[in-house]
Amino acid sequence: MYRRLDSATVDHIRGHAQVPLWFPDPTPPGWRLSGLATVGDSRSGMRACVAAFRGPAPLGGQGQWLFVAEEPGIGLGAGYALLEADPGPAGIGDAPSARISVRGHPLPVWPVPIGAPDRGVYRGEAAGVWLWIIGVPADASFAVLDDLGISDGQRSGLECVEDAERSRLLRPGSDWTAEAG
Numbered sequence: 001m002y003r004r005l006d007s008a009t010v011d012h013i014r015g016h017a018q019v020p021l022w023f024p025d026p027t028p029p030g031w032r033l034s035g036l037a038t039v040g041d042s043r044s045g046m047r048a049c050v051a052a053f054r055g056p057a058p059l060g061g062q063g064q065w066l067f068v069a070e071e072p073g074i075g076l077g078a079g080y081a082l083l084e085a086d087p088g089p090a091g092i093g094d095a096p097s098a099r100i101s102v103r104g105h106p107l108p109v110w111p112v113p114i115g116a117p118d119r120g121v122y123r124g125e126a127a128g129v130w131l132w133i134i135g136v137p138a139d140a141s142f143a144v145l146d147d148l149g150i151s152d153g154q155r156s157g158l159e160c161v162e163d164a165e166r167s168r169l170l171r172p173g174s175d176w177t178a179e180a181g
Contacts, residue, residue: 002036005160010153013038017046019129020152022067024053028143031055032159034064035167039076048076051153052167063140064169067150068132077132080169081114081121086130100133101149102126109133109144127152136169 002009013021013036024031035052048070057063068077078086096108109131112121120141122133133148135141161167 005033005036005166009036012042013046013049014153016040016042017049019047019049019069019071020127021049021051022069022126022131022150023051023153024065024067025149025151027053027159028055028146028148031065032161032165034161034165035170037170039070039074047071048074050076050080050170052170054161054165054167057135057137057140058142058146059139061137063143064136064167065140065143066132066134066169068130068134069127070130070132072130074130077123077130077134080134081112081119081132082116083112083114087112096124098122098144100124100144101147102131103151104149107131111141126150 031053032055033051034054037050038046039048040046051067052064054062054064066080068080070076075086096110098109099106100109107124107126109122109124112123114121118137120135120138122141122144124131133144135143
């Protein structure tokens with residue numbers, strides 16, 4: 001998890017990542033960047049990137065979202081979804097339940113059936129890597145049905161949360177239920 005949430009940190013990640021750093025584009029009203037995390041390092045390259053956002057949920061109240069991009073086999077998205085293992089291509093069904101816009105092009109995403117009632121998870125493939133969108137509480141994941149678009153973090157001037165509001169969802173073993181509100 002990165003200590004600073006600013007454009008210099010975003011630029012650093014984008015400059016060293018081997019996967020996209022997905023951000024909602026346009027950012028829904030009231031959503032703010034609340035955390036960044038990566039797998040890998042600046043020397044060998046970052047093979048997974050996560051951007052956390054918080055703001056108004058589609059059905060009311062507050063929500064949080066994790067946008068995960070990862071090379072196949074990393075397992076980061078599966079970990080945040082509380083799956084035993086990355087389901088690979090077998091985890092994607094025949095008919096998608098939603099479409100989001102990725103860099104202006106429609107992309108199918110599928111819900112991931114999980115046993116945890118506190119989160120909703122969608123998954124797809126974009127730019128040759130897995131894309132996971134995880135919403136807390138579970139109904140926050142309905143944001144994928146609300147004309148959600150994403151791009152790879154090229155915009156500057158993102159609004160960031162204050163330090164006290166930073167997402168703890170990026171930490172392994174965090175209490176998602178307490179964090180959602």
